[in-house]
Amino acid sequence: MRLHRNLVFAVIDGLHEIFNEGAYADKIVQKLLKRDKRWGSRDRSFVAETVYEIVRWKRLYAEIAEVKEPYSRENLWRIFAVWATLRGISLPDWKQIAPTPTRRIKGRFDELSKIRKFKESIPDWMDELGQKELGHLWDKEINALNQQAPVVLRANTLKTTKDKLRSALEDENIDTEFINGYSDALKLVERTNVFTTDAFKNGMFEVQDASSQLVADFLDVQPGQRVVDTCAGAGGKTLHLAALMENKGQVIAMDIYGNKLKELKRRARRAGAHNIEPRVIESTKDIKKLHNKADRVLIDAPCSGLGVLSRNPDAKWKLQPEFLDTIKNTQAEILESYSKMVKPGGKLVYATCSILPSENQDQVKKFLSTEIGENFMLIKDKKILSHKSGYDGFYMALLEKKAD
Incomplete structure (x- = not known):
């Protein structure tokens, strides 16, 4: 592979913003891809994938390069040189790249690869927590979460079927494959920008x-039915609920962030989902109005997001251990408050994109022991680990409210 100066400079600029200014990797990559209209798909792919890869392996590469935060531009070039060397890419004779000790880099890589926190490029506290909560499974799970996430689509059954969608994408030269056990899912065979397709x-x-x-x-x-999605955000699961309900009944999409619900409205129009009613949660009154009135309630709770590190690698560096204590308290409060919306005989799902039992089954167990939780029974739960499924780590528990 031949390195092109303008592409590499874009990568260095992006890393500076992500590592030193706390910017989110996905936002920076979006911005970088608009930098030069002359870039083709291969150029754009190089910039996006290189940024994400260096973000993912930041600790390992920085340790090999012997640099510490905050990273000067000179240090970012040293990290880039480590990335290129480990990929077997010949470094050009540019003044920004000092003579690179190739053999030393490979030797340090072999040495550090024997220590999990360096090999998997994670903070000490995260490694200790994963070991404590998942035991022997942590090795496999963190390794899986360091792989690039596949791109998966959900066929919108309000407008098409999975088979028709596959044919439509084939007409646009995009190959997909079915996934066993997932009724509406198609996985891209090769990564591509699907948002420009008809x-x-x-x-x-x-x-x-x-x-x-x-x-x-x-x-x-x-x-x-009347269904409430209590932490709807921009509405990925809300739209799926509307499709499963065939646009009949009502999906109340609630969130504390009005701007996310505006995005949901836009997505719902495109999806042809007409039974969604967005509602901003401005006070506890908005919840009380729905007490005992919902047939189904979804609590897609805020969480550590440790199950989605493969698609959000910068979360490893933004997440702090103190946040986990705060978010667990929030989860317990949300479960206690929002569960009151379920009518007798109705059902509730508590879900997170975390792999930690302390955010998942432990929270459900704790809720069931409370005064409000005693009115519910656990029907079933599902723990999804990335190393077993090949997809995001997730947890979901189905609870039913006892009839009067």
């Missing part, structure tokens, strides 16, 4: 990880 513009699909697609199914919704 199929996307016509609302035939959403990009949604395979594990995430299981959540709406788990809630067991029926056409005509």
Whole structure:
């Protein structure tokens, strides 16, 4: 591979913003891809994938390069040189790249690869926590979460079928494959920008990880019901619920962030989902209005996001151990408050994109022991680990409220 100066400079600029200014990798990559209209798909792919790869392996590469944060531009070039050397890429004779000790880099890599926190490029506290909560499974799980996430689509059954969507994408030269056990999912054979396709513009699909697609199914919704998605965000699962309900009944999409619900409205129009009613949660009154009125309630709770590190590698460096204590308290409060919306005989799903038992089954167990939780019984739960499924790590529990 021959390195092109303008592409590498873009990568260095992006890494500076992500590592030193706290910017989010996905936002920076989006910005970088608009930098030069002359770039072709291969150029854009190089910039995006190189940025994500260096973000993912930051600790390992920095340790090999013997640099510490905050990284000067000179240090970022040293990290880049480590990345290139380990990929077997010949470094050009540029003044930014000092003579690179290739053999020393490879020797340090072999040495550090024997220590999990360096090999998997994670903070000490995260390694200790994973070991404590997952035991012997942590090795396999963190390794899986360091792989590039596949691109999975969910066929929008309000407009098409999985088979018709596959044919439509084939017409646009995009190959996909079915995934066993996932009723509406298609996986891209090769990564490509699907958002420019006619199929996307016509609302035939959403990009949604395979594990995430299981959540709406788990809630067991029926056409005509009143369903509340309490932490709807931009509405990936809301749209799936609307499709499963065949646009019949009502999906109330709630969130504390109004801007996310505006995005949901836009997505719902494209998807042809007409039974969604967005509602901003401005106070506890908004929850009280729905007490005992919902047939189904989805709590896709805020969490550590450790199950989605493969698609959000910079979360490894942004997440702090103190946040986990705070978020666990928030999860418990949300479960206690939002569960009151379920009518007797109705059902509730508590879900997270975390792999930690302390955010998942432990939270459900704790809830069931509370005064409010005593009115519910656990029907079933599902733990999805990335190293077993090949997709995001997830957890979901189906609870039923006892009839009066």
